[in-house]
Amino acid sequence: MSDFLSILWTQRYMVTAVILFCIGTFSLIFNPNLIKKLIGFDLMDGAIYMMLTSAGYIEGRIAPIVTDFSATPSVETYINPVPTGLVLTGIVVSVSVTAFALALVVRIYKKYHTVYLDVIMASMKKGVD
Amino acid sequence: MSTSNRFKAFFDWVDGEEWCAKTPDEVIARQKKAPVRRPTYELDSYRRFRRLNQAVGALFCITLAVVLTLVVVSFPPFGDPANPANNEVPARYIERGIEETGSANLVGGMILSYRVFDTFGESSVLFLAATCVTMLLRRDRNNTTSRDLRELRSDDRADRKDKDIVLRTVVLLLLPVSVMVGFYVMLFGHLSPGGGFSGGSILGGGLILYSRTFGSGSVRKFFNEHLYHLVKVVCLMCYGLILVYYVFTGSNGLDNHIWLGIPGNIISSGIIMPINVLVGFEVACTIYAFYALFSEGEM
Amino acid sequence: MLPYYQHIPFFSIVLMMIAGILTSIIRNGRAAMAVHLSAVAAILGANIVLFCNIVPTGETFLYQLGIVSHPFGNELVCGPLEVTLALTFLCVMAFCVLGGYKGIFEDIEPEKQNLYFVMCNLITASLLAMIYTNDAFTAYVFIEINTISACALVMAKDSGATLVATIRYLMMSLLGSGMFLMGLTLLYHITGHLLIIDIHEQVVHLTETGSYLLPLTVVMGLMTLGLCLKSALFPFHTWLPDAHGSATTSSSAILSGLVLKGYIVLLIKCIFSLFGEEVYRAFHVGDVLLILGTLAMIVGSVKAMQETHIKRMIAYSSVAQIGYIYLGFGLGGKAAAAAAIYQILVHAFTKPLLFVCAGELSEASGHRKQMYYLRGAGHRAKLAGIGFTVGGLSMIGLPLLGGFAVKFFLSDAALADSWRMWAALGALAVSSVLNALYYLPAIVQIWTIQDHGEDDLPTLPAVRPGVAVAVSIVSLALGSILLGVLCTPVGALISDGLNLL
Numbered sequence: 001m002s003d004f005l006s007i008l009w010t011q012r013y014m015v016t017a018v019i020l021f022c023i024g025t026f027s028l029i030f031n032p033n034l035i036k037k038l039i040g041f042d043l044m045d046g047a048i049y050m051m052l053t054s055a056g057y058i059e060g061r062i063a064p065i066v067t068d069f070s071a072t073p074s075v076e077t078y079i080n081p082v083p084t085g086l087v088l089t090g091i092v093v094s095v096s097v098t099a100f101a102l103a104l105v106v107r108i109y110k111k112y113h114t115v116y117l118d119v120i121m122a123s124m125k126k127g128v129d
Numbered sequence: 130m131s132t133s134n135r136f137k138a139f140f141d142w143v144d145g146e147e148w149c150a151k152t153p154d155e156v157i158a159r160q161k162k163a164p165v166r167r168p169t170y171e172l173d174s175y176r177r178f179r180r181l182n183q184a185v186g187a188l189f190c191i192t193l194a195v196v197l198t199l200v201v202v203s204f205p206p207f208g209d210p211a212n213p214a215n216n217e218v219p220a221r222y223i224e225r226g227i228e229e230t231g232s233a234n235l236v237g238g239m240i241l242s243y244r245v246f247d248t249f250g251e252s253s254v255l256f257l258a259a260t261c262v263t264m265l266l267r268r269d270r271n272n273t274t275s276r277d278l279r280e281l282r283s284d285d286r287a288d289r290k291d292k293d294i295v296l297r298t299v300v301l302l303l304l305p306v307s308v309m310v311g312f313y314v315m316l317f318g319h320l321s322p323g324g325g326f327s328g329g330s331i332l333g334g335g336l337i338l339y340s341r342t343f344g345s346g347s348v349r350k351f352f353n354e355h356l357y358h359l360v361k362v363v364c365l366m367c368y369g370l371i372l373v374y375y376v377f378t379g380s381n382g383l384d385n386h387i388w389l390g391i392p393g394n395i396i397s398s399g400i401i402m403p404i405n406v407l408v409g410f411e412v413a414c415t416i417y418a419f420y421a422l423f424s425e426g427e428m
Numbered sequence: 429m430l431p432y433y434q435h436i437p438f439f440s441i442v443l444m445m446i447a448g449i450l451t452s453i454i455r456n457g458r459a460a461m462a463v464h465l466s467a468v469a470a471i472l473g474a475n476i477v478l479f480c481n482i483v484p485t486g487e488t489f490l491y492q493l494g495i496v497s498h499p500f501g502n503e504l505v506c507g508p509l510e511v512t513l514a515l516t517f518l519c520v521m522a523f524c525v526l527g528g529y530k531g532i533f534e535d536i537e538p539e540k541q542n543l544y545f546v547m548c549n550l551i552t553a554s555l556l557a558m559i560y561t562n563d564a565f566t567a568y569v570f571i572e573i574n575t576i577s578a579c580a581l582v583m584a585k586d587s588g589a590t591l592v593a594t595i596r597y598l599m600m601s602l603l604g605s606g607m608f609l610m611g612l613t614l615l616y617h618i619t620g621h622l623l624i625i626d627i628h629e630q631v632v633h634l635t636e637t638g639s640y641l642l643p644l645t646v647v648m649g650l651m652t653l654g655l656c657l658k659s660a661l662f663p664f665h666t667w668l669p670d671a672h673g674s675a676t677t678s679s680s681a682i683l684s685g686l687v688l689k690g691y692i693v694l695l696i697k698c699i700f701s702l703f704g705e706e707v708y709r710a711f712h713v714g715d716v717l718l719i720l721g722t723l724a725m726i727v728g729s730v731k732a733m734q735e736t737h738i739k740r741m742i743a744y745s746s747v748a749q750i751g752y753i754y755l756g757f758g759l760g761g762k763a764a765a766a767a768a769i770y771q772i773l774v775h776a777f778t779k780p781l782l783f784v785c786a787g788e789l790s791e792a793s794g795h796r797k798q799m800y801y802l803r804g805a806g807h808r809a810k811l812a813g814i815g816f817t818v819g820g821l822s823m824i825g826l827p828l829l830g831g832f833a834v835k836f837f838l839s840d841a842a843l844a845d846s847w848r849m850w851a852a853l854g855a856l857a858v859s860s861v862l863n864a865l866y867y868l869p870a871i872v873q874i875w876t877i878q879d880h881g882e883d884d885l886p887t888l889p890a891v892r893p894g895v896a897v898a899v900s901i902v903s904l905a906l907g908s909i910l911l912g913v914l915c916t917p918v919g920a921l922i923s924d925g926l927n928l929l
Contacts, residue, residue, distance in 0.1 A: 004202070007202050010206050011204060013207060014201035014204065015201060018201055022190040022191070022193050023190070025190055025603070025606070026183075026187065026189075028602065029189075029603060030183050030187075031183075033144065037599055041602050041606070045609075048610050051201075051614075051617075052613045054207055055214045056214065058208055058209070058210050058212075061210075063322070064236055065234050065235065066227060066234075066235065067233070069392050069393050072224060073235075075219075075223050077223075078235065080214055080219040081226075082214070082218060082219050082222065083616070084236045085236050086565055086616075088236065089240060089244075089247055089251045089565070089569065090568075090609070091326075092254065092255055092326055093254050093569065096257065096258030096576070097254075097572065097576065097602065100265075100576055100579070100580075101595070101598055102423075103266050103423070104579075104594060104598065105595070107591055110272065111591065112150065112160075112588070113149070113150045113156060113160065114155075115149055116150075116151065118175060119149075119151060119153060122153045123153035123156040123157065124588075124589065126157070128153065128157055128160065197646070199642060200642055200646050203642055203643060204618070205618070212617075213630070214620040216621070218499055218500060218620070221496075221500055222500075229495060229496075242494060243494060243495075243496060244502055244565075245493070245494060245502070246493045246494075246563075247566050247569050249445075250573060253445055253550065254569065254572055254573055254576065256449065257550055257577060257580075260452055260543055260580070261576060263543065264580060264583070264584065267540070269537045269539065269540065271537060358452065362449055362450065362452065366446065369442060369445065373442055377435065380434075380492050380493070380494075381429050381430055383429075385495075
């Protein structure tokens with residue numbers, strides 16, 4: 001048991017990311033409120049980026065920005081730059097998607113005066129255009 | 130009012146409940162601008178359905194959480210140099226990054242040279258999102274009523290009347306700083322943390338600040354929709370052309386004659402600084418366009 | 429220097445993206461359409477050259493994007509299968525836009541028409557990138573491009589129904605890409621690579637040593653789930669009928685014919701290149717796909733039978749047809765997968781044909797889409813009626829049409845395995861009967877002569893199709909007939925290509 005707990009502690013960033021991911025997924029699928037769905041999506045993506053960043057961290061090393069140009073940079077000094085780069089790319093993607101989805105919600109609110117997806121579906125069944 | 134009711138009212142307020150129609154009848158009433166009556170029985174049926182739905186969802190997500198936790202527990206330990214991710218790929222990026230890309234910021238150098246195709250895709254996503262927001266929110270006869278226009282006009286009047294001296298002075302002091310920081314982050318993206326996207330966002334933030342204080346009319350004097358399209362398209366096209374040149378020469382194994390400069394100088398790092406500047410301008414435009422389209426439906 | 433044709437995949441993608449960026453400043457919708465079509469035509473020509481160069485020799489090559497090759501930089505991969513898929517997708521793209529162009533210019537506000545073609549250009553670029561990419565993260569970025577532009581195609585009509593359909597589609601897609609990215613992240617943790625061939629090496633190594641088996645299973649599950657969500661496999665199909673049924677004709681055709689297939693092509697890459705088929709089979713993910721595919725074939729058809737709205741009926745039929753593809757993957761083995769890919773080609777031609785013809789038929793019936801009002805529409809718009817008949821019969825599986833070839837290949841492949849054979853053959857039989865039960869009445873309905881004594885339908889004039897629509901219908905119909913007639917050479921081409929993957 002204490003073994004398991006100590007592993008949980010070592011992997012704390014990933015475990016946190018997993019919990020955040022599941023909260024985000026829950027909100028994205030099961031919350032009828034469109035804004036909260038989007039918050040869930042951002043939470044989910046944020047959790048994934050956290051997980052990705054934690055793949056690149058190495059104990060005791062620094063961010064991969066070279067300041068001393070006299071010698072060839074040594075692998076022992078810097079953390080893994082790949083996940084950081086992927087996160088940079090991913091963040092832009094989720095910003096864009098969020099902007100698009102929010103614009104859609106604005107239009108839907110203007111049309112149906114609500115952000116609850118189940119209410120909108122029910123009113124469409126009742127013949128609201 | 131009991132404490133629990135108070136909490137409920139507070140949560141409803143946070144959710145913006147009063148602004149939303151809660152039943153189909155209410156949607157119909159609001160669309161016809163008829164007075165709204167709130168029937169409670171139907172509301173209860175929605176609440177019941179939602180509660181059931183969320184119970185199922187909670188079960189699903191807890192299962193997912195347990196499975197994923199088991200997965201991450203069996204993962205290579207956090208922060209260990211012997212992890213599978215720390216293989217020859219990052220080693221090469223670190224050891225030969227400066228000599229191949231000329232960029233002291235190894236992350237920036239990596240995403241703009243080794244993985245430049247991805248990054249071009251990413252810029253296209255941003256462009257695409259801006260286009261979609263334009264498609265949805267740019268004012269046309271489909272999405273604007275006369276009431277919206279009236280509201281916009283009255284807002285504009287209020288903005289013009291309201292000349293808050295404190296706000297204006299603070300913004301005038303902040304604006305040069307934010308523009309300078311934006312350009313700094315963009316231009317030093319290959320030497321220090323930063324790059325096109327972050328610099329562009331700061332620049333766009335400055336524009337939003339200016340527009341918020343002095344009204345969108347004053348922004349339109351130097352940055353209108355025409356210029357927006359021009360900057361966006363020119364930046365992305367130049368980026369695309371750099372990409373084509375870089376990939377074409379690279380894949381053929383030709384010397385690309387890109388001058389990498391002395392690492393650590395501002396003018397160095399070959400294609401990375403120009404791309405950072407181009408992306409920065411595109412992002413600044415896009416961020417401001419998001420703001421303008423969301424708030425007023427036009428640039 | 430590389431041979432010239434090896435540059436074609438990269439230049440196709442970038443040219444399409446640059447065309448998309450340029451289209452955003454062309455004010456005139458028709459000019460934007462001309463730019464889009466000429467870009468597609470140019471790339472189509474280039475890809476034909478590529479096809480002629482690599483298919484006879486069966487050559488597969490890697491193309492490095494930048495100064496370094498794998499495992500350090502982005503890369504494209506191209507072989508016979510990729511180029512065949514790319515050719516099909518490009519053809520169908522052009523015909524979808526041509527076939528629905530009237531609808532585009534009627535349904536969309538004039539000042540926003542050019543933006544529609546921005547989406548068309550970028551969707552083509554992202555489809556090509558998903559076909560040619562050899563890098564899992566590039567695949568993710570282009571999945572997102574594909575998602576956003578597909579949603580924009582749905583909402584372009586800008587009515588309440590399309591907006592709601594778009595948000596539902598978007599939410600489902602976001603969940604799908606989130607799952608895919610999570611899978612990719614976990615995979616990066618245990619393999620440390622992003623290029624598909626390097627990941628494959630590591631995955632084989634891991635299964636041989638028996639380490640990280642649980643993470644590997646979860647990764648497979650998450651990536652497959654993500655792509656299934658996006659390609660509307662039952663039970664994740666709920667967004668599809670609304671999105672495809674309410675959008676403008678071109679959008680429905682593009683979404684059904686191409687966008688869903690893009691994700692499936694990626695799934696093929698995942699199964700055969702990323703994990704490797706043996707590994708994928710060993711983890712039994714395929715069995716789940718088999719069950720879901722079988723259910724999709726039946727449920728989709730039953731739902732389609734209940735529909736009276738013609739476009740929604742065709743959309744539900746897509747759910748069933750996607751089930752056929754997943755059935756092919758679920759059966760396991762190269763032959764079944766080749767049948768699934770054949771179904772991708774056939775469906776890419778037939779479904780746009782049905783949507784374009786349905787659009788024309790409803791236009792000939794006063795823009796009404798309920799089955800009841802379509803009576804006699806085939807006599808008013810003859811070409812569209814013939815096209816609809818060909819498409820419907822192909823879906824039912826009449827010999828000499830594409831659908832028959834698929835069913836033949838699938839049942840042939842199913843014979844290899846005992847319990848899977850019964851599931852597959854039973855589902856094929858039931859689904860074919862069900863297909864006939866809703867396509868035949870629809871065909872009969874559109875060819876019934878109006879009897880003015882009995883019904884209250886107004887007499888409508890005959891509609892002459894424009895040249896573009898006629899070209900589109902004839903070519904798409906020809907495509908689905910040729911795929912039926914030439915099933916042996918095309919099938920051989922696909923299975924050779926699959927072996928080289």
